Amino acid sequence: MTGPIHYRPGGHHHPRQGRWVVLVAFWTVMVLLCVTGVVVALVREPSTPASTCPPPQSCPGPQPVMPASSTRTWTSPGHTVSLQYPTAVFALQERSSTTLQLRVRSARPSGVEASAWISADPLSDGSPAALLRQRKSQLAASILGLTDDQDSRTVIPPPHIGDIAGVGGSYRGTVDTPQGPGGPVVAILAAATDGHTTAVVSYVITGTNDPAEIQMLRAYLSPILTSFTWGRP
Amino acid sequence: MPLALGTAHPRLLGRRSHHYAASPNEPAWALRITSTLFPQLPVHAMGAFRVALASGIGLIVLLGLVGVFSVALLAAALLVPLLMLLYLYNVNVYEDEPFLVVGLTLLCGAVGGVIVGVVAGHVALPVQQHGWSQLTTGSVLVRVAVLPLASVVLALIGPLALLRHPRFNDVLDGVVFGAASAVALQSAMLLVVAWPVTGLGLRPEQDSTAWTLRLIELGVFVPLIVAGGVGWAAAALWARWRAPIRDRRALGPLGLPLSGVLVAAVLAVAAAVVQEVFGPLGRLFALAVLAAAGLLLMRRAIHLGLLEEANDADPGAEVECSNCGRPTAVHSFCSACGVALRALPKGPARGGHSSAP
Numbered sequence: 001m002t003g004p005i006h007y008r009p010g011g012h013h014h015p016r017q018g019r020w021v022v023l024v025a026f027w028t029v030m031v032l033l034c035v036t037g038v039v040v041a042l043v044r045e046p047s048t049p050a051s052t053c054p055p056p057q058s059c060p061g062p063q064p065v066m067p068a069s070s071t072r073t074w075t076s077p078g079h080t081v082s083l084q085y086p087t088a089v090f091a092l093q094e095r096s097s098t099t100l101q102l103r104v105r106s107a108r109p110s111g112v113e114a115s116a117w118i119s120a121d122p123l124s125d126g127s128p129a130a131l132l133r134q135r136k137s138q139l140a141a142s143i144l145g146l147t148d149d150q151d152s153r154t155v156i157p158p159p160h161i162g163d164i165a166g167v168g169g170s171y172r173g174t175v176d177t178p179q180g181p182g183g184p185v186v187a188i189l190a191a192a193t194d195g196h197t198t199a200v201v202s203y204v205i206t207g208t209n210d211p212a213e214i215q216m217l218r219a220y221l222s223p224i225l226t227s228f229t230w231g232r233p
Numbered sequence: 234m235p236l237a238l239g240t241a242h243p244r245l246l247g248r249r250s251h252h253y254a255a256s257p258n259e260p261a262w263a264l265r266i267t268s269t270l271f272p273q274l275p276v277h278a279m280g281a282f283r284v285a286l287a288s289g290i291g292l293i294v295l296l297g298l299v300g301v302f303s304v305a306l307l308a309a310a311l312l313v314p315l316l317m318l319l320y321l322y323n324v325n326v327y328e329d330e331p332f333l334v335v336g337l338t339l340l341c342g343a344v345g346g347v348i349v350g351v352v353a354g355h356v357a358l359p360v361q362q363h364g365w366s367q368l369t370t371g372s373v374l375v376r377v378a379v380l381p382l383a384s385v386v387l388a389l390i391g392p393l394a395l396l397r398h399p400r401f402n403d404v405l406d407g408v409v410f411g412a413a414s415a416v417a418l419q420s421a422m423l424l425v426v427a428w429p430v431t432g433l434g435l436r437p438e439q440d441s442t443a444w445t446l447r448l449i450e451l452g453v454f455v456p457l458i459v460a461g462g463v464g465w466a467a468a469a470l471w472a473r474w475r476a477p478i479r480d481r482r483a484l485g486p487l488g489l490p491l492s493g494v495l496v497a498a499v500l501a502v503a504a505a506v507v508q509e510v511f512g513p514l515g516r517l518f519a520l521a522v523l524a525a526a527g528l529l530l531m532r533r534a535i536h537l538g539l540l541e542e543a544n545d546a547d548p549g550a551e552v553e554c555s556n557c558g559r560p561t562a563v564h565s566f567c568s569a570c571g572v573a574l575r576a577l578p579k580g581p582a583r584g585g586h587s588s589a590p
Contacts, residue, residue: 019277022281026289034296115361175358182426182427185360204360
């Protein structure tokens with residue numbers, strides 16, 4: 001490393017450009033950036049073919065490509081609720097006294113991921129709607145702009161949990177990380193109660209905006225929701 | 234308040250220490266973005282940058298509220314780096330070495346940002362996890378610790394190469410180079426990470442208020458945090474290897490090379506943790522606090538660096554101060570307005586003004 005060398009400061013030089021030149025240069029570049037951004041967004045905009053079955057029509061949807069699988073049963077402590085999930089589709093991430101966390105096994109090179117969280121709280125004093133709002137606010141830390149799904153190809157009515165009609169539906173947002181927002185998110189949220197236990201289900205799909213892929217991944221949730229049993233007396 | 238001294242009388246240096254050396258009409262401890270990020274601008278030239286910054290933020294807010302998120306993200310990512318580039322050119326920070334300085338600050342930082350962004354794209358996204366408990370997950374740890382630490386190291390590579398160059402020997406140079414490299418890295422990383430957002434369409438149906446708040450964080454607060462941290466670390470390196478021996482501890486115990494880099498690392502990791510763990514409003518508030526801390530650090534480095542270098546030169550010929558337009562001897566501070574002459578545009582070259590070490 002060379003030793004310190006000191007210069008007398010200049011100090012009598014003026015900026016190279018006047019204020020208007022700076023502002024015009026700045027705004028010119030900003031306008032060019034915006035135009036570029038619009039062009040890129042339009043070029044990459046996904047095509048939107050008309051839905052063959054717009055809401056509120058009830059449609060069967062595509063047949064799920066569900067791999068043949070054995071199922072595993074999860075029962076909450078006190079047997080307040082139980083459910084079954086296909087082990088070929090879901091890997092167990094974590095299980096606690098009130099929560100089951102599952103991840104869709106298929107590791108996709110495209111970066112598409114899906115995970116399901118089911119919580120059942122027998123002591124909850126919140127309504128299903130309040131617990132749903134709480135779950136949404138928890139997800140808002142990592143999903144930017146979470147809002148109701150407006151896409152007629154992927155929107156769903158509030159799902160049933162077992163034989164009880166729930167509140168919720170499908171939502172859209174963008175994955176948010178400390179490095180910045182990234183890929184698209186589709187979340188299916190549902191909450192229901194039997195008067196003794198309140199259950200909240202959140203199923204989040206990241207990395208795809210393709211309606212067919214979303215519908216296929218969403219179908220994986222069906223066995224969990226249909227096998228859900230409320231342990232009421 | 235103008236200070237009518239060009240030389241550094243100890244008592245008046247004490248008074249001077251309350252005024253920001255790069256812009257003496259402002260307090261040394263003040264949250265002013267333009268005079269801190271662009272310290273070498275004369276007061277009359279600062280207005281244009283202030284207007285540009287404010288209008289740029291306004292544009293980001295407008296684009297966010299309208300819902301064109303990918304366009305708003307592009308504007309947010311490039312707002313501060315664009316102003317930094319205009320600043321570097323306008324005040325001739327690079328002293329007739331444009332390719333060397335721009336290459337080793339903005340371009341080197343941008344390359345580092347692309348690397349970090351590509352790596353981040355391959356780290357899993359446990360989006361359903363929340364709260365502090367998720368910090369024990371491996372992929373979350375990579376996002377809140379490994380990648381921010383790598384960013385600090387990568388942002389310092391370019392400035393470290395310039396540290397060897399005898400022409401850039403002021404602490405102020407170090408701060409500006411560090412800040413420029415850091416904002417370029419942050420910008421490039423954001424552009425790489427956010428590329429999938431362009432695939433959502435021009436106006437995706439999402440909550441525009443949440444997006445607008447996030448865009449302000451990414452376009453203003455985060456660049457200030459990284460610029461403050463890396464600027465402080467670069468100042469510490471410059472003070473250690475470019476300042477006279479008596480000035481090497483001018484920045485205090487946090488301004489030693491190791492602790493300076495540590496400060497930058499802590500700021501970067503804290504910003505990442507806040508963005509991972511907190512909800513939208515808590516995150517906005519916490520990032521604003523961290524941005525204020527980064528801004529004050531950078532301002533402190535510039536101020537102390539300029540004060541400590543005050544005695545390094547003998548008075549020279551009379552020139553016109555580009556800050557106030559009045560005559561002053563070539564020295565540390567303008568005798569009329571009190572601005573540190575090192576904190577003014579450098580002109581074509583300073584080689585002719587060199588004095589003995």
